[in-house]
Amino acid sequence: MTLTPELKAALVERLTAFADDELVLGHRQAGWTGHAPLLEEDIAMANVAQDEIGHAVAWFELRAELDGSDPDRLAFFRAADDYRSAWLSEQPRGDWAFTMLRQYLFDAYEAELLARLSGSSHRPLADTATKLAREELFHLRHSRLWVERLAHGTEESRSRLVSAVTVAWPLMPQLLAPLPQDAALEAAKLTYSSRDLEQSVLAATRAELVGHGIALPPFAPVPAGNPRAQRTEHLAPMLAVMQSVARADADAQAW
Amino acid sequence: MTADGQLPRWEVFKQDSSTKAHAAVGSVHAADAEHALLMARSVFARRPSAVSMWLAPQWAVHQYTREQLAEGFAAPSEQLAVPARYLVFLKTSDRRSMAAYEHRGEVVASSTTAALRAAVPDEPPLGVWLVEAAAVIATDTADAEPWFAPATEKRYKQQSEYAVSVKRHPAAREES
Numbered sequence: 438m439t440l441t442p443e444l445k446a447a448l449v450e451r452l453t454a455f456a457d458d459e460l461v462l463g464h465r466q467a468g469w470t471g472h473a474p475l476l477e478e479d480i481a482m483a484n485v486a487q488d489e490i491g492h493a494v495a496w497f498e499l500r501a502e503l504d505g506s507d508p509d510r511l512a513f514f515r516a517a518d519d520y521r522s523a524w525l526s527e528q529p530r531g532d533w534a535f536t537m538l539r540q541y542l543f544d545a546y547e548a549e550l551l552a553r554l555s556g557s558s559h560r561p562l563a564d565t566a567t568k569l570a571r572e573e574l575f576h577l578r579h580s581r582l583w584v585e586r587l588a589h590g591t592e593e594s595r596s597r598l599v600s601a602v603t604v605a606w607p608l609m610p611q612l613l614a615p616l617p618q619d620a621a622l623e624a625a626k627l628t629y630s631s632r633d634l635e636q637s638v639l640a641a642t643r644a645e646l647v648g649h650g651i652a653l654p655p656f657a658p659v660p661a662g663n664p665r666a667q668r669t670e671h672l673a674p675m676l677a678v679m680q681s682v683a684r685a686d687a688d689a690q691a692w
Numbered sequence: 693m694t695a696d697g698q699l700p701r702w703e704v705f706k707q708d709s710s711t712k713a714h715a716a717v718g719s720v721h722a723a724d725a726e727h728a729l730l731m732a733r734s735v736f737a738r739r740p741s742a743v744s745m746w747l748a749p750q751w752a753v754h755q756y757t758r759e760q761l762a763e764g765f766a767a768p769s770e771q772l773a774v775p776a777r778y779l780v781f782l783k784t785s786d787r788r789s790m791a792a793y794e795h796r797g798e799v800v801a802s803s804t805t806a807a808l809r810a811a812v813p814d815e816p817p818l819g820v821w822l823v824e825a826a827a828v829i830a831t832d833t834a835d836a837e838p839w840f841a842p843a844t845e846k847r848y849k850q851q852s853e854y855a856v857s858v859k860r861h862p863a864a865r866e867e868s
Contacts, residue, residue, distance in 0.1 A: 582730060
């Protein structure tokens with residue numbers, strides 16, 4: 438189908454948010470490479486991080502088809518203020534409990550998201566979502582396994598999980614809130630019902646955590662207007678490191 | 693945790709395609725069966741092809757080298773009240789170190805000694821593993837698509853695929 442200029446612009450914004458969520462989270466999780474508590478988990482987390490960064494590339498490439506942008510320039514030469522990542526992704530790496538809880542919340546969101554996107558009327562979007570969904574099922578099983586074991590492991594593992602919930606859970610509505618132009622995408626059947634997605638994700642994750650006897654803190658307020666307009670203070674320092682090599686020789690012909 | 697501070701060890705048997713036998717590829721340490729399956733998938737099936745994996749806790753794997761076979765035949769072993777099923781893995785070649793022990797069938801026996809006698813062919817192999825079938829866990833066939841299919845779409849890139857220009861440091865140039 439041919440997209441109107443308005444729909445194209447809205448889809449570019451939406452894809453950028455998808456890509457930024459995955460790129461930032463992937464970079465955070467990559468911080469475990471060489472540091473995980475078990476060798477097997479070190480490999481598994483490196484796999485998860487690579488998958489998320491790979492998904493970011495897939496979303497950036499869909500955007501490139503619409504506006505001719507360059508995924509590498511978007512990742513490595515964009516200022517923090519121009520990112521559209523969710524606050525949940527931007528949080529620092531944290532301990533193993535925070536890492537696995539955040540990954541679980543994000544995986545639960547992506548499982549619901551990708552299932553809906555695979556029915557998009559925009560064929561490239563539907564195809565990409567179908568492909569990414571397979572890897573997400575594996576991620577979700579891994580992160581949910583850890584949430585369960587941390588909740589019922591030792592006193593320390595449980596208290597670390599509870600601390601992680603107090604940081605991560607309040608950020609869920611901002612992750613799930615629609616962008617200003619999402620309604621137009623939804624009306625054109627390019628995407629899904631934001632309200633339905635939010636309700637499904639919150640119901641599933643709430644049931645999981647409450648099922649482990651974890652009390653949930655209140656949500657942080659979602660900013661009016663564009664919920665993705667403001668960054669947390671954590672993103673800029675992360676990008677300063679992540680982008681430093683690419684920026685060291687911005688005109689490099691080859692690496 | 694075991695006495696040495698490690699999580700329990702699980703042997704991993706991977707099947708590369710439906711026409712091939714499951715073969716030992718290595719081991720993982722994991723807290724429980726489900727965790728072991730997830731770790732095995734991450735460690736052994738992210739890139740290489742796979743259609744199924746079996747895992748067995750280390751205690752359920754009875755291992756014999758060719759030299760140990762004679763002792764194994766003679767060694768007294770516990771007589772089971774109910775005969776048990778053992779999966780038989782044989783090593784017949786030294787050439788492939790990563791897939792040495794291949795699944796060759798199963799035997800039902802009331803002791804490991806009896807199982808060994810039934811499992812070993814006339815021409816003695818280089819090694820035999822008897823795996824207690826009751827302890828084996830397997831990937832779910834419903835998982836095969838999300839677990840193993842993504843690997844087929846990832847490809848290795850040889851170093852030569854990256855256009856890397858190497859500039860020599862001026863100081864190095866002067867020395868040469």
